[in-house]
Amino acid sequence: AMVAELENFRETGEPGIPGLQARKHVRVWTWLVPVLAASLAVVAVSLWRTETRPAPGAPAVTTVALLDAAGALQFNPPGSLVAGGNFSPQDRSLLETAFRSGQLPAGPARPGAPPAESLRGDQRKSTRKWEILQPSGPGILSALPRFEWQPLPGARSYRVEVFDGTLNPVAHSGMLHGTMWVPETPLPRAAILLWQVTAWTAGGPVSAPAPPAPPARFELVEGELAQRIEAAKARSGQSHLLLAALYSQAGMRREAAAEARQLRALNPGSALADSLLASLNEPESLPPTK
Numbered sequence: 001a002m003v004a005e006l007e008n009f010r011e012t013g014e015p016g017i018p019g020l021q022a023r024k025h026v027r028v029w030t031w032l033v034p035v036l037a038a039s040l041a042v043v044a045v046s047l048w049r050t051e052t053r054p055a056p057g058a059p060a061v062t063t064v065a066l067l068d069a070a071g072a073l074q075f076n077p078p079g080s081l082v083a084g085g086n087f088s089p090q091d092r093s094l095l096e097t098a099f100r101s102g103q104l105p106a107g108p109a110r111p112g113a114p115p116a117e118s119l120r121g122d123q124r125k126s127t128r129k130w131e132i133l134q135p136s137g138p139g140i141l142s143a144l145p146r147f148e149w150q151p152l153p154g155a156r157s158y159r160v161e162v163f164d165g166t167l168n169p170v171a172h173s174g175m176l177h178g179t180m181w182v183p184e185t186p187l188p189r190a191a192i193l194l195w196q197v198t199a200w201t202a203g204g205p206v207s208a209p210a211p212p213a214p215p216a217r218f219e220l221v222e223g224e225l226a227q228r229i230e231a232a233k234a235r236s237g238q239s240h241l242l243l244a245a246l247y248s249q250a251g252m253r254r255e256a257a258a259e260a261r262q263l264r265a266l267n268p269g270s271a272l273a274d275s276l277l278a279s280l281n282e283p284e285s286l287p288p289t290k
């Protein structure tokens with residue numbers, strides 16, 4: 001090729017053989033293009049590994065999942081819910097807080113009840129044991145709760161009275177011949193309420209509870225929170241974790257514990273599920289409140 005090129009140059013004064021340079025360029029590109037492509041691929045992989053490599057000393061990002069009734073709930077540190085369930089922003093925040101702390105929220109703080117002596121009657125004058133049944137304690141969802149008490153032998157009629165925390169009358173039943181009563185108008189929410197039932201007998205009125213027994217106190221769940229609980233209960237594939245958190249926030253610790261136990265059963269060996277249940281400190285054998 002070199003000799004031919006020199007002869008061509010001598011005869012024509014033109015360097016190179018016609019078409020020879022073009023063929024040389026084609027041969028060069030046939031091997032250069034694959035080499036360049038491979039080089040670019042190596043550079044791209046190197047850059048990707050550089051971008052995804054954790055910074056020196058930074059903790060590895062791990063996803064923690066809890067199996068719930070509707071599927072898996074996935075959290076990324078420091079506690080953001082990344083997958084599982086269609087929750088409102090308020091409920092999502094509640095779940096994330098429970099994940100970060102490993103505890104279910106505490107119920108509302110409550111003032112002390114009035115002394116037992118402020119209620120009428122004297123249980124010490126009677127040897128008969130007569131008790132009320134419900135409502136009792138915090139976390140009553142309905143604003144029209146069902147009042148129930150044991151029958152008192154010899155009672156001709158009963159009367160229920162409801163008071164606020166300062167013993168101002170809130171509601172009363174009138175005379176009843178059964179052992180159950182539901183108020184006709186809603187009772188106030190998010191307030192300490194006391195109640196007492198009085199039975200009329202041949203020997204006179206008898207009240208329960210009466211001093212020295214403590215007053216029967218209860219509290220209705222705040223309105224917005226009660227609506228969130230009802231919505232969570234009615235949702236298809238309800239979340240045990242969400243219900244446990246909402247019940248705990250409302251002060252319904254037994255109900256919260258029941259949901260937390262179901263969550264733990266779905267996640268055996270999970271430190272998070274164990275911690276959430278332990279934060280309630282509820283005995284295993286106690287049934288939920290009514």
